[in-house]
């Protein structure tokens with residue numbers, strides 16, 4: 001059964017450009033709940049550990065440099081089919097290939113500086129979430145009914 005949670009980051013390009021609010025709005029309007037959130041500035045070593053699966057690829061070093069170039073927002077998000085639906089919401093890695101209306105089509109400026117991260121499997125979602133958050137930093141979501 002597909003998992004309910006995914007891990008995301010609003011990357012330094014989007015965070016620095018002041019697009020965090022707009023991106024969070026898209027995320028919430030797509031039906032995701034925010035289970036955990038924090039703003040932090042990764043060291044280059046931290047970025048290298050996070051992206052170690054890409055070590056040896058040509059884009060690895062510049063990617064880690066970029067990801068430690070400014071603050072990010074790390075997020076755990078909840079929804080049915082969270083991983084798949086979130087990757088659909090953000091669009092393809094290269095913004096020129098990202099479908100119209102996706103987060104990357106709107107806010108990414110290049111294949112590297114592409115605004116957001118989204119986990120690619122349930123297993124990686126949990127590994128990546130645990131890299132940034134302990135269990136006390138994750139909430140159980142409750143829906144609030146607002147009276148008009």
Ligand code: IDP
Pocket residue numbers: 059063092093111112113114116117118120
């Ligand atoms: P994804 O984030 O769409 O899942 P991955 O292949 O996992 O893409 O790559 C991780 C990140 O590395 C991308 O989001 C992007 O920032 C960067 N990246 C991937 N491929 C390239 C490339 O060909 N040139 C520059 N940066 C890249």
